[in-house]
Amino acid sequence: MTSEMSLRERKKHATRAALSHAAWSLMIEKGLDAATPETIAEAVDVSSRTFRNYFSSREEAILDGLVRRAASLVDAIRARPADEPVWDSLTRILPDVLAGVIGDRDDAAVLMRAVRDNPAMQAQHLVTYQRTGQLLAEVIAERTGTDVERDLAPRLLAAAASLALRTSVELWVEGATGAALPDLVRESLAQLRAGLPLGTAPAA
Template sequence: METTVGLRERKKAATRQAVHEAALRLVVEHGLDHVTVESIADAANISRRTFSNYFAGKEDAVLYGEEQRFRTLVRKVRAQPPALRAWQALRGATEELYREMGEPEREWAQRTRLARQHPSLLARQLANHAALERDLSEALSERESGVPPPVMAAAFLVGLRLAAHLWSDEQESRTLIDVMNETLDHVARPFT
């Protein structure tokens, strides 16, 4: 069955992305506490009401890109060859995701730093990570691992978060994928 995205859906996706980019830019420039939903809506050339159709708050708008990557990661884990053990499926899906999206831009490092500075962003990010952990655990439940899927999903995500923090703190002297692979190699020892 062929699925095509219609004009309306493409316009919605473009608006959502524009709001996300405006939110991120304003928060990086002015700090989360000095940015309002109204200022984000103005910067994205939409109304406050339209903003509310896309995001529950400014934190959601800032973290939208990360949420999209999380959804893609879960889909890619599910699409890995069935013969792969759970940890191999996680690593394969992650490498595939980063090959497709390329090396993250400064925006990603800025968001990582922002999340560590603002409690409301950190809280929203932790909620997103908890949802990702549940979804990954479910995606791993059909795979052989010898380790309960929730434990493996949690350990994997700790490795990803640590890699992101290390990469961000290094001021991007190495690529994220290099830092991630090194970190996940250490985390993987009990699972492989």
């Protein structure tokens, strides 16, 4: 019975991943309007009802892969040496792992345009960042011996790190700095760690 349940869960996981991949691919290749629940389901050869058993909306399906990959950030931080300061763990893990989570810049640019132009995508994108922030807060609390439900510090640090990631991705997608995504993340974290120094005021 256990083995049957395990097989069933694996099949459900594979179906969910296939639907999410199809939703993402349709958006990237044909635009957001092409990624409807019906076309996503058709691409995976399942019914629209099956799609709705897994996702409440196309926006959730499109971003589900990003949510699942973001969990790798937390797993990598959790795997760091227990006595390593949490700031060091974040600095060592987030820049390079985030690059793998985000993937191709052209694809990320398509996503950013969809988020900018579609309120439902914008809302779901915000949910994605909030979920990542919650996962970061939980692992930071574990590593610092604090309580994520009661203590301010793990939530503040996670929120700051999440904002650093989001800002770095936006700058990288815009391409104005010419910097690589890992370098932008490292610089963002360094500035936060230093208290966000803005420099001295110019002389009068």
